[in-house]
Amino acid sequence: MTRIVAGVFDDGQSAAAAAHALREAGFEAADLDQFALNPPGRHNRLPLGGDEDADAKAEGGDKGAITGAAIGTAVGAVAGLAAMPLVGPIAVAGGAAAGAYAGSLAGAVEKMGDDEPAPELRPAGVMVAVNTDSDEDQDTAISLLRNRGAQMIERADGSWHNGKWVDFDPVRPPDIIESNVATTRHGNGARP
Secondary structure (H helix, E strand, C coil), rough: CCEEEEEEEEHHHHHHHHHHHHHHHHCCHEEEEEEEECCCCCCCCCCCCCCCCHHHHHHCCHHHHHHHHHHHHHHHHHHHHHHHHHCHHHHHHHHHHEEEEEEHHHHHHHHCCCCCCCCCCCCCCCEEEEEEHHHHHHHHHHHHHHHCCCCCEEEEEEEEEEEEECCCCCCCCCCEEEEEECCCCCCCCCCC
């Protein structure tokens, strides 16, 4: 395994400038890799596209919706019974339907996994990866990537062959050293 330091840049021009600065600092061309990252969640790993069959945060929403619909139907029907002298028998059905709708929505939202914050993942852009041999090389690479405007800098243990980070996994959460990304996002980038 090789220690890799990588930075994500907004565009190819910024990434190329960072790679040039790394070369000027003494890194060999065979120790640099540069590739595009798709927007988070768009890696086409599934037949219909995307990265995951379902959003992990949606777990439990179906059971909450059913429970909420049952409670909402009962509450709505009672409200409809109270309004029946004014509106007529349609009030019971209308109240039950409105209660079922509101209850299912409230129940689904309540049961969904919003308790844990989503991990920060790679933004779309161009990644410059550096094969580093020593702590000094790592520090130099991190400093240069930072000074050249990397949105995010990460470190990884990976396989490096023929000037390429061959086992890069776009959906693996990165070991972030620092990040200037304003929001957390779902999904990672992907090699083209």
